[in-house]
Amino acid sequence: MAGVPELLLLTLLAEREMYGYELARAVQTLTREAIAMGEGVLYPALHSLETRGLLRARRRAVGGRTRVYYSITAKGRRRHAALTEEWRRIAGGVELALAGVPNA
Amino acid sequence: MRSTHFSALSERLLRAGVAPKHVRRTVTELEAHRQDIVAELRARGVPAPQAEAEARARLGSDDTLAASVLARPELRSWARKRPWAAFTIVPIVSFVAAFALWVFVFVVLVETLKSTLGMALLARAGVQPIAEFLFGAALWGLPVLIGGLCVRFAAVRRAGAAWPVVGVAVICAVAAAANLSLDWPAPPAQAAFSAGIGIGAENAVQVLMRSGLTMGLVLVPFFVWRRRIAQ
Numbered sequence: 003m004a005g006v007p008e009l010l011l012l013t014l015l016a017e018r019e020m021y022g023y024e025l026a027r028a029v030q031t032l033t034r035e036a037i038a039m040g041e042g043v044l045y046p047a048l049h050s051l052e053t054r055g056l057l058r059a060r061r062r063a064v065g066g067r068t069r070v071y072y073s074i075t076a077k078g079r080r081r082h083a084a085l086t087e088e089w090r091r092i093a094g095g096v097e098l099a100l101a102g103v104p105n106a
Numbered sequence: 107m108r109s110t111h112f113s114a115l116s117e118r119l120l121r122a123g124v125a126p127k128h129v130r131r132t133v134t135e136l137e138a139h140r141q142d143i144v145a146e147l148r149a150r151g152v153p154a155p156q157a158e159a160e161a162r163a164r165l166g167s168d169d170t171l172a173a174s175v176l177a178r179p180e181l182r183s184w185a186r187k188r189p190w191a192a193f194t195i196v197p198i199v200s201f202v203a204a205f206a207l208w209v210f211v212f213v214v215l216v217e218t219l220k221s222t223l224g225m226a227l228l229a230r231a232g233v234q235p236i237a238e239f240l241f242g243a244a245l246w247g248l249p250v251l252i253g254g255l256c257v258r259f260a261a262v263r264r265a266g267a268a269w270p271v272v273g274v275a276v277i278c279a280v281a282a283a284a285n286l287s288l289d290w291p292a293p294p295a296q297a298a299f300s301a302g303i304g305i306g307a308e309n310a311v312q313v314l315m316r317s318g319l320t321m322g323l324v325l326v327p328f329f330v331w332r333r334r335i336a337q
Binding site: 021022023026040041042043045046047049050053054067069070 | 128131132134135136138139142143164165166167170171174175177178180181
């Protein structure tokens with residue numbers, strides 16, 4: 003499961019910029035709550051992606067509150083494409099293995 | 107946004123060596139997220155105490171949150187990874203650079219005034235006492251300023267005391283051994299400026315005393331602050 007939060011965050015942010023709470027809700031909706039993680043652990047993952055240049059953050063005042071919005075960078079899009087391909091290859095391999103095992 | 111909900115987490119992350127900017131951002135965003143969850147639950151009719159408890163549970167325990175931050179070495183403070191550089195090399199180089207810049211600005215200023223106003227006029231304006239005052243400010247003020255910034259940098263990062271003490275001791279010793287002088291004789295003789303560093307048998311006690319005094323000015327508040335935080 004390593005790399006799954008990174009893939010999910012990059013997938014969501016490849017569509018549009020979002021702030022943390024929005025991202026947590028979107029992860030739940032997108033995965034139909036199949037992936038359970040503390041909503042707070044999103045932030046270290048986001049900060050790490052930002053430190054690595056895959057995301058950029060900006061503060062925006064919305065409704066009297068300041069929120070930190072995240073958006074994907076060009077480097078982030080390349081990383082997203084590579085992770086997606088890798089994930090499909092692994093998932094395909096696992097699917098084939100399960101199909102080949104009787105009563106799996 | 108200073109959050110009391112995450113103050114224990116904030117202190118824990120700082121002590122573990124996470125960069126202060128990441129700690130501040132994490133706590134600020136967690137607090138905003140907590141408020142969003144509470145607002146969402148309250149809008150659905152959940153009573154306030156229950157909404158608060160559920161929000162905290164959804165975010166994760168302090169242990170979970172701390173572990174998720176500490177699992178990412180890229181969020182650690184570089185000063186905690188290389189304390190010898192952050193608290194000794196950087197402040198010492200900064201002090202030497204600030205001292206050199208100060209001397210350079212002083213010499214340029216005096217030379218400019220000399221060429222525009224003339225030596226006699228400057229002598230009547232009392233250049234010598236002004237220069238003595240400025241030299242004192244540089245030799246006493248600069249080590250306190252740079253040493254103070256060094257220990258503040260360490261305090262904010264909850265760093266250990268050993269390396270900052272070494273850094274401050276070196277800065278204070280170098281500053282105490284440094285000397286500046288300006289000789290401004292009556293015209294037509296030329297003014298002479300000199301700067302140097304050295305410890306001799308004749309000034310060893312003076313250097314030690316100056317060094318000890320500036321160290322005390324910087325380190326006493328640092329240790330008082332550390333003690334207060336530890337309590």
